[in-house]
Amino acid sequence: MRYIPVTDDDRRAMMDAIGIEDIDELFADVPAEFRYPQLDLPEPLTEMEVMRELDMMAAENANLREFASFLGAGAYNHFVPAIVDTVISRGEFYTAYTPYQPEISQGTLQAAFEYQSMAAALTGMEVVNASHYDGATAVAEAAIMAVNILRHKRRTIVVSPTLHPQYREVLRTYTQGMELNIVGDETGDSDFRALIDLTNKDTALVIVQNPDFLGQLHTPQEMQDLADAVHAKGALLAVATDPIALGLLKPPGEYGADIVTAEGQSLGNGLSFGGPYLGIFAFRMKHVRKSSGRLVGETVDADGNRGYVLTLSTREQHIRREKATSNICSNQALNALAAAAYLAAMGKHGLRKVAELSWHKAHYAARQIAQLDGYEVLDDKPFFKEFVVKCPRPVTEINRFLLEEYGIIGGYDLSQDYPHLGDAMLLCVTEMNPREEIDDLVTALKEAAAPHIRLELEVK
Amino acid sequence: MMKYDDYIYDLSTPGRTGVDMPEPDVPETPIPAEFVRDELPLPELSLVQATRHYLRLSQKNYAVDKGFYPLGSCTMKYNPKVNEWAARLPGFTAIHPLQDPHTVQGAMGLMYDLQQMIAEIAGFDAVSLQPAAGAHGEFTGVLIMRAAQLARGETQRHKILAPDSAHGTNPASTAMAGFTAVQIPSDKDGNVDIEALKAALDDEVIGIMITNPNTLGLFESNIVEVCKLVHEAGGLVYGDGANLNAIMGVVRPGDLGIDVMHFNLHKTFSTPHGGGGPGSGPVGVVAELAPFLPGPIVDLKEDAGEYVWKQPAQSIGRIKSFHGNFGVMVKAYTYIRMHGAAGLREVSETAVLNANYIQARILQMGDYPIPYGHRCCKHETVAQGKISGAEDIHTLDIAKRLIDYDFHPPTIYFPLIVHEALMIEPTETEDKETIDAFLDALDKIADEARETPELLHKAPVNAPTRRLDEVRAARHPILTRLPSATATQ
Numbered sequence: 001m002r003y004i005p006v007t008d009d010d011r012r013a014m015m016d017a018i019g020i021e022d023i024d025e026l027f028a029d030v031p032a033e034f035r036y037p038q039l040d041l042p043e044p045l046t047e048m049e050v051m052r053e054l055d056m057m058a059a060e061n062a063n064l065r066e067f068a069s070f071l072g073a074g075a076y077n078h079f080v081p082a083i084v085d086t087v088i089s090r091g092e093f094y095t096a097y098t099p100y101q102p103e104i105s106q107g108t109l110q111a112a113f114e115y116q117s118m119a120a121a122l123t124g125m126e127v128v129n130a131s132h133y134d135g136a137t138a139v140a141e142a143a144i145m146a147v148n149i150l151r152h153k154r155r156t157i158v159v160s161p162t163l164h165p166q167y168r169e170v171l172r173t174y175t176q177g178m179e180l181n182i183v184g185d186e187t188g189d190s191d192f193r194a195l196i197d198l199t200n201k202d203t204a205l206v207i208v209q210n211p212d213f214l215g216q217l218h219t220p221q222e223m224q225d226l227a228d229a230v231h232a233k234g235a236l237l238a239v240a241t242d243p244i245a246l247g248l249l250k251p252p253g254e255y256g257a258d259i260v261t262a263e264g265q266s267l268g269n270g271l272s273f274g275g276p277y278l279g280i281f282a283f284r285m286k287h288v289r290k291s292s293g294r295l296v297g298e299t300v301d302a303d304g305n306r307g308y309v310l311t312l313s314t315r316e317q318h319i320r321r322e323k324a325t326s327n328i329c330s331n332q333a334l335n336a337l338a339a340a341a342y343l344a345a346m347g348k349h350g351l352r353k354v355a356e357l358s359w360h361k362a363h364y365a366a367r368q369i370a371q372l373d374g375y376e377v378l379d380d381k382p383f384f385k386e387f388v389v390k391c392p393r394p395v396t397e398i399n400r401f402l403l404e405e406y407g408i409i410g411g412y413d414l415s416q417d418y419p420h421l422g423d424a425m426l427l428c429v430t431e432m433n434p435r436e437e438i439d440d441l442v443t444a445l446k447e448a449a450a451p452h453i454r455l456e457l458e459v460k
Numbered sequence: 461m462m463k464y465d466d467y468i469y470d471l472s473t474p475g476r477t478g479v480d481m482p483e484p485d486v487p488e489t490p491i492p493a494e495f496v497r498d499e500l501p502l503p504e505l506s507l508v509q510a511t512r513h514y515l516r517l518s519q520k521n522y523a524v525d526k527g528f529y530p531l532g533s534c535t536m537k538y539n540p541k542v543n544e545w546a547a548r549l550p551g552f553t554a555i556h557p558l559q560d561p562h563t564v565q566g567a568m569g570l571m572y573d574l575q576q577m578i579a580e581i582a583g584f585d586a587v588s589l590q591p592a593a594g595a596h597g598e599f600t601g602v603l604i605m606r607a608a609q610l611a612r613g614e615t616q617r618h619k620i621l622a623p624d625s626a627h628g629t630n631p632a633s634t635a636m637a638g639f640t641a642v643q644i645p646s647d648k649d650g651n652v653d654i655e656a657l658k659a660a661l662d663d664e665v666i667g668i669m670i671t672n673p674n675t676l677g678l679f680e681s682n683i684v685e686v687c688k689l690v691h692e693a694g695g696l697v698y699g700d701g702a703n704l705n706a707i708m709g710v711v712r713p714g715d716l717g718i719d720v721m722h723f724n725l726h727k728t729f730s731t732p733h734g735g736g737g738p739g740s741g742p743v744g745v746v747a748e749l750a751p752f753l754p755g756p757i758v759d760l761k762e763d764a765g766e767y768v769w770k771q772p773a774q775s776i777g778r779i780k781s782f783h784g785n786f787g788v789m790v791k792a793y794t795y796i797r798m799h800g801a802a803g804l805r806e807v808s809e810t811a812v813l814n815a816n817y818i819q820a821r822i823l824q825m826g827d828y829p830i831p832y833g834h835r836c837c838k839h840e841t842v843a844q845g846k847i848s849g850a851e852d853i854h855t856l857d858i859a860k861r862l863i864d865y866d867f868h869p870p871t872i873y874f875p876l877i878v879h880e881a882l883m884i885e886p887t888e889t890e891d892k893e894t895i896d897a898f899l900d901a902l903d904k905i906a907d908e909a910r911e912t913p914e915l916l917h918k919a920p921v922n923a924p925t926r927r928l929d930e931v932r933a934a935r936h937p938i939l940t941r942l943p944s945a946t947a948t949q
Contacts, residue, residue, distance in 0.1 A: 002803060006892065014892065020816075026812050026813065026816055030710060031683070034712065036805075037583070041581070041796070041801045042577075044802075044803050050798050058566055061551045062559065062564070063550045063554040071559065083511055087511075087514040090518040091524075091525030092520075092521040096523040101869055102925070103860070103925050104522035104863055105521055107518045107735075108735035108736070110465070113941075117940040121500070121942055122502070133592035133593065134782075172777055173603070219495065248496060250495060271556050271557070272553050273567050273786040275781075275784055276740075276786075288937065297934070297939055298938040299938075301925040302927045302928075302929075305463075307928045309930050309933045311930065317629050318629075321628045321632055322631035322634060324635070326632070327635075329628075330726065332592075333737045333738075334734030334738060341514060344505055346477070347477045347478055353481035356491070360484045360486055360487075363489035367489075409559060412558055435486050
């Protein structure tokens with residue numbers, strides 16, 4: 001049945017070779033009282049039936065091919081050229097395992113090496129590993145790496161309040177057994193100078209995000225000043241960033257970052273309800289032996305021809321066990337391949353165009369919304385593709401109106417993570433939002449603030 | 461074509477671009493010059509070049525879609541194409557993780573059903589789908605065990621035991637959580653040594669991490685006693701679910717006394733490995749540990765017939781952004797729905813039959829010792845690359861020679877407790893002819909080892925590259941190559 005090609009005759013011949021009469025004999029060492037439980041699972045479906053069921057489940061979701069969306073907050077609706085899926089759908093790529101046998105894995109290895117190179121170019125850093133799970137776990141791994149680099153003598157991590165709230169959560173989850181102090185994000189203050197004041201001789205790492213979670217841009221000078229101040233106190237600086245923004249903006253490698261992390265989903269990976277995504281992890285060569293995750297290196301074969309292998313594996317769990325720099329084994333290789341194919345297809349001109357389009361459209365949207373009665377756009381700092389809008393009523397109510405009346409998926413409700421901002425939403429605009437969608441959003445927001453709509457929403 | 465090794469930056473020509481983007485349809489906003497980068501050193505390729513480059517690279521890979529891939533502990537079974545179709549439906553790919561739950565009920569329903577189904581398969585009460593991979597699930601499980609012990613006020617516990625046959629991720633996850641890894645020896649039958657276990661158990665032990673079937677491919681026949689002893693000492697039992705493919709419908713880890721376990725959806729439930737990832741490593745727990753799961757998880761409000769997000773009461777916190785590797789979950793869901801209870805049992809029985817057939821034939825052949833060959837194996841068997849009369853031949857040589865016969869080699873030099881290990885896992889999706897051809901190749905290689913050993917030493921010769929210099933790669937690491945760097949070398 002299904003994917004089992006063994007016939008009854010094969011089965012008989014194999015049992016004869018083993019010297020058994022019944023398959024059950026192979027499980028004689030399983031405690032008899034627990035053997036062969038009746039599993040309560042739905043009856044099996046054929047391929048035809050399962051496709052029909054899945055089609056129906058998928059259709060229950062409001063997808064972004066049918067709905068306009070201004071939702072970002074760490075997962076972004078950017079264009080994915082068709083070539084990406086063609087590449088990652090090659091059976092030779094997606095049905096291969098980790099390249100433990102390099103002679104028959106050069107496709108995976110070279111593509112990963114090229115990903116490392118292109119991501120290094122993008123971030124302005126010297127080394128990028130083959131991937132971490134996502135933007136959040138990359139931040140947690142950065143903290144662990146910094147503590148290791150500083151030989152566990154420094155036990156404080158200073159985090160910016162405008163680092164993605166989920167990244168801060170994951171950082172705390174990862175380090176809960178490590179007895180570290182994580183400080184800096186108690187208030188919503190997004191000024192990095194407050195972080196410098198918190199940095200002292202116990203600080204291993206300062207982590208900020210640029211563009212930050214609220215979309216704001218910190219100037220390269222401001223970032224360099226931060227890096228200098230952090231380094232003067234003997235600590236390291238990690239910057240979480242947006243790889244699309246780096247098509248246009250100065251990369252963290254140019255303003256003093258020691259570790260750069262990013263959610264790489266925007267590079268050729270779909271939204272897919274939150275995963276699988278891509279943790280981009282970049283750092284300086286001098287720290288390579290304290291780094292976590294797989295690395296692909298260039299070498300030569302017995303004939304002197306160029307080739308690639310997994311390298312510096314003595315950092316990893318399969319060799320070093322409890323002394324490894326991380327427990328990571330499986331990573332997000334296919335997502336890194338998607339990012340490589342995306343960067344190769346878009347190239348320097350295409351990526352810059354994507355970044356510029358996002359910038360222009362986001363700024364157009366912000367200007368229109370700023371003119372609406374009852375709304376206020378927070379623009380005391382420059383922004384890239386996301387910005388904060390203070391709203392005349394709770395964001396959940398506005399979003400319900402946008403969805404029901406206009407088929408628009410609104411912005412991220414900031415009231416839980418940043419209560420001091422009041423009724424505020426984080427809007428995201430990318431190259432995927434045509435002008436008509438933006439104009440519709442503006443019209444819909446205007447209506448949502450109107451007195452008669454307010455009454456209707458209250459009744460609901 | 462096999463020799464293709466053009467490097468992506470070497471294909472670049474100034475002025476080329478693969479994808480045209482539209483001009484802005486809104487008034488432009490000046491971008492302050494201080495923010496703008498001077499250089500963006502990405503390659504400039506045509507779409508034709510990019511397509512051919514990746515297609516040619518792909519052809520240098522071995523893969524399950526090409527042939528037999530008996531990589532022990534990795535469960536390289538066939539990856540059904542309908543899974544790929546399902547995960548690519550726009551209703552699954554084009555949805556944002558932060559959408560209003562009312563707009564993603566189909567996706568949440570799929571996650572809920574998957575939580576229920578894998579809990580049922582392994583005998584647990586609750587599941588979190590958030591971990592991204594097996595090791596991530598292990599780390600999650602260790603944190604859950606710690607949180608549960610702290611909630612009981614047992615702050616003195618800091619040691620986690622694992623047998624010497626364990627995957628390296630077990631001690632690594634222990635250390636990453638801030639605890640002490642303690643190794644327990646195996647006995648002569650490959651089980652956890654009960655006396656050594658008893659000696660190690662004290663009130664500083666958080667618990668044990670145990671893989672069952674273990675990495676020798678053997679069912680831990682003492683498992684019930686192991687669980688009982690650990691529980692009596694106030695510890696918890698972690699199950700490494702990497703080898704679940706051997707026991708579906710045969711026995712449920714939860715019934716045996718295991719408290720928390722991760723699943724490898726990318727092994728047992730047929731989702732592809734992608735050249736190293738993405739995986740998905742959900743964690744299942746008994747009721748007592750359910751409050752500590754990472755969240756949010758999907759809950760069903762029965763009265764409203766509506767799926768909602770729920771954060772477990774004493775959650776260890778979020779272990780990953782958003783909800784886990786959803787795309788992988790769609791594939792695993794599809795697989796389980798197509799099998800049902802009887803189908804999954806047949807999967808495990810056939811995987812074990814194939815492995816025992818290989819073990820029996822190798823024992824019969826007599827060239828490759830199997831240290832625990834006196835026992836039935838489960839999904840895999842561990843032989844040794846120690847061919848009598850060919851003492852200078854090592855497992856590595858045998859593995860490389862298998863490549864010349866167009867097979868992917870087994871896992872080599874693991875588990876560490878078997879000298880010159882060759883760990884062979886056929887899975888249930890291989891037919892007898894393929895397995896026989898593989899065994900014939902092993903047989904021929906044993907003859908070659910004695911008669912023409914140079915064939916093994918210089919293998920592979922029928923691969924896209926010859927043996928690669930790994931020492932050089934590690935001594936002088938070249939981890940990126942950019943145009944400027946190329947010019948200086």
